[in-house]
Amino acid sequence: MxxxxxxxxxxxxxxxxxxxxxxxxxxxxxxxxxxxxxxxxxxxxxxxxxxxxxxxxxxxxxxxxxxxxxxxxxxxxxxxxxxxxxxxxxxxxxxxxxxxxxxxxxxxxxxxxxxxxxxxxxxxxxxxxxxxxxxxxxxxxxxxxxxxxxxxxxxxxLSDEQEADDTTHGRISRLDDIQPIPQVALKILRMIDEDVYDIHNLSQEVRKDQVISAQVLKYCNSAVFCGQGGIDSIDDALLIIGQASLAKIVTAMAVKKLLNNSYTGYSLAKGGLYHHAIGVALVAEKIASLSGKASPFAAYSAGLTHDLGKVVLDQFVSGARPFFYREIMGENDLVETENRLLKTNHTKAGLKLAKKWDLPASITNTIRYHHCPCEAEAHRELVTIISVANSLFHMFSASPSLHKVDMNSLSRRLELLDMSISDFPAIVDAIPHQVLSGSPELAIT
Ligand SMILES: [Fe+2]
Ligand SMILES: [Fe+2]
Missing domain, CATH: 3.30.1330.200 (60s Ribosomal Protein L30; Chain: A;)
Structure with a gap:
């Protein structure tokens, strides 16, 4: 040497x-x-x-x-x-x-x-x-x-790891700095968890939240619905796009604000976390349909929220480790790298946030175990779907990938869903082309 x-x-x-x-x-x-x-x-x-x-x-x-x-x-x-x-x-x-x-x-x-x-x-x-x-x-x-x-x-x-440790934990205990998720999104997530859909209740909740209402209407009138336009009330939106799509758009808009507030610790571009969340949500929805192991809507919602912990850590990372995204790029194991560099990881930070917001158990478990689905004691199949979707999104999306995919571990996770690597082409086939071409938001409905 x-x-x-x-x-x-x-x-x-x-x-x-x-x-x-x-x-x-x-x-x-x-x-x-x-x-x-x-x-x-x-x-x-x-x-x-x-x-x-x-x-x-x-x-x-x-x-x-x-x-x-x-x-x-x-x-x-x-x-x-x-x-x-x-x-x-x-x-x-x-x-x-x-x-x-x-x-x-x-x-x-x-x-x-x-x-x-x-x-x-x-x-x-x-x-x-x-x-x-x-x-x-x-x-x-x-x-x-x-x-x-x-x-x-x-x-x-940072001059030593101790400083990173203390500062990270100090940051995580200040969860109040994170803007809370809108009530309407919480209600939708709970409805999905309890498998009780009360669409009347849902549209009333959406109407109460002016910010979300405006975002939903803007989205409904955007290029995604080209040619339709003229949707100027939540009732119109319900009529034209249907309740399932409305619920999907509302949850997407709710996490968008939250994820877009983060800086550049985990992503090369502003909006990267949201882009990733939507992509994983859409891939998870398809895997849920193909495998029949979870409700597609539940998989979509769990996909949207699985990396909320990154929003918590991003506050620290973007300040103290400005080149963090480079340190995690190309790493096989993001959680292990976070543990080493930050003395905690985004699944633990996300769990704290999920508990604070009283998110439903299916979402909380996904947040905690999506990098180690075998350890999940409940909702294991849903957690596995998100874990697989997360890997596939990294593998196929046009965005800069932050970590490599281990094919052996992917095949073990597919087995948990009674699927195998031979189902791979069917899964990839089902992924909306907008997800693969780098504009997943266009495939929400
Ligand atoms: Fe993650
Ligand atoms: Fe992820």
């Missing part, structure tokens, strides 16, 4: 070397770090830049402090060592508004402007940017390995 020495590049300086076992590091707040390397020539370096450009020529006595005047020096040094500008690749990081931020910081946005100047100068020389992670509100560390020319940008806010 190679032993790597580490060298911390101080602000306002750069370090250039030929290939050797050394890791160059820069801790970056508003400063911008730039690693440049020519792998063929074996020359690389790291530059820790403080400011975008000198305010007057008088201050040019320390040209390395500024991106505009220091980058040409950094490039010159690389070329002198033997690098070819046409082969250089760049990694850019930092430029954040980290720590306590005043209005003046935001107005000046020094980091943002420095990053802009860097990109401009690199662009002028036609230098390819291999990775650029700038902006945001977090301190990060740019590591550049002078031997392998590997690089990484990692959050530098």
């Amino acid at each position: 190679t032993y790597y020495q580490k060298y911390h590049v101080p602000a306002g300086t750069f370090q250039v070397n030929a290939r050797k076992p050394l890791i160059l590091q820069a801790y970056l707040n508003s400063c911008v770090g730039v690693a440049l390397f020519d792998a063929e020539a074996g020359i690389g370096g790291l530059y820790h830049i403080l400011l975008p450009e000198p305010v007057s020529h008088k201050s040019e006595y320390n040209r390395e402090k500024y991106a505009a005047t220091g980058l040409p020096l950094f490039l010159g040094s690389l070329v002198r060592e033997g690098a070819d500008i046409s082969r250089l690749q760049a990694v850019i990081a930092g430029g954040a508004l980290a720590g306590k931020v005043s209005n003046q910081d935001i107005r000046l946005d020094i980091g943002g402007r420095t990053a802009e100047v860097v990109k401009e100068v690199l662009g002028k020389h036609g230098i390819k940017v291999a990775l650029s992670e700038t902006g945001g509100f977090f301190t990060c560390c740019l590591n550049f390995n002078l031997e392998t020319f590997d690089y990484e940008v990692i959050p530098a806010l």
